[in-house]
Amino acid sequence: AQSVTQPDIHITVSEGASLELRCNYSYGATPYLFWYVQSPGQGLQLLLKYFSGDTLVQGIKGFEAEFKRSQSSFNLRKPSVHWSDAAEYFCAVATGGGADGLTFGKGTHLIIQP
Amino acid sequence: NAGVTQTPKFQVLKTGQSMTLQCAQDMNHEYMSWYRQDPGMGLRLIHYSVGAGITDQGEVPNGYNVSRSTTEDFPLRLLSAAPSQTSVYFCASSYSEVRYEQYFGPGTRLTVT
Numbered sequence: 001a002q003s004v005t006q007p008d009i010h011i012t013v014s015e016g017a018s019l020e021l022r023c024n025y026s027y028g029a030t031p032y033l034f035w036y037v038q039s040p041g042q043g044l045q046l047l048l049k050y051f052s053g054d055t056l057v058q059g060i061k062g063f064e065a066e067f068k069r070s071q072s073s074f075n076l077r078k079p080s081v082h083w084s085d086a087a088e089y090f091c092a093v094a095t096g097g098g099a100d101g102l103t104f105g106k107g108t109h110l111i112i113q114p
Numbered sequence: 115n116a117g118v119t120q121t122p123k124f125q126v127l128k129t130g131q132s133m134t135l136q137c138a139q140d141m142n143h144e145y146m147s148w149y150r151q152d153p154g155m156g157l158r159l160i161h162y163s164v165g166a167g168i169t170d171q172g173e174v175p176n177g178y179n180v181s182r183s184t185t186e187d188f189p190l191r192l193l194s195a196a197p198s199q200t201s202v203y204f205c206a207s208s209y210s211e212v213r214y215e216q217y218f219g220p221g222t223r224l225t226v227t
Contacts, residue, residue, distance in 0.1 A: 004156075009154075032214050034214065042220060042221075043118075043204060043218040043220045043221055044204065044206075044218040045218070046215065046216070046217075049214070049215065090156060090157070092157075094213075094214040101147050101149075101159040101162050101216075102157075102159070102214060102216065104149075104156035104157040104158070105156055106154055106155060106156040107156055
């Protein structure tokens with residue numbers, strides 16, 4: 001079965017600084033990869049996705065992620081964070097073909113310092 | 115479009131009580147699913163449906179029932195609530211062709227005492 005690891009439970013970044021959130025997956029083939037964001041008290045919003053092709057994908061709100069097959073990683077990046085980026089971020093994988101939904105990581109809580 | 119709607123937003127139950135969490139979507143999505151979110155656990159799939167009349171179990175189905183009589187609605191039933199079911203529940207939907215591009219509802223926070 002596939003699994004997703006987000007090694008950082010909490011990350012604190014100063015406003016205006018760059019951000020990288022880590023995500024590693026375990027699966028025999030190339031899965032479909034996603035990043036979701038959850039603001040406090042809200043549902044999840046899809047930031048970006050990778051199915052195939054270009055390994056650097058652009059998403060909403062200025063986020064991007066890079067798929068690295070050799071490292072089984074799909075790290076999320078943003079060059080300059082804003083206070084409104086403070087939220088919980090979830091990496092998720094789906095293995096295609098089956099109907100068994102998404103497997104989520106446990107999330108990374110992003111704190112923005114003024 | 116209202117997207118994915120969930121009711122109620124908050125609910126407190128006593129152990130042994132039953133209730134139904136409602137989920138509806140107006141995007142004509144074939145695929146719908148229920149997740150629970152617990153602190154430090156991420157989201158875990160409870161049940162899913164690929165279309166009206168078809169449901170299947172996810173990772174943590176015990177204690178929950180679902181049915182899908184229409185494309186729009188996918189209710190989640192707790193037959194006999196237990197404290198271990200205290201959680202935030204999210205419903206999600208998507209088109210079958212892009213099954214994993216799921217749209218999430220705002221969630222229902224359930225407390226079982």
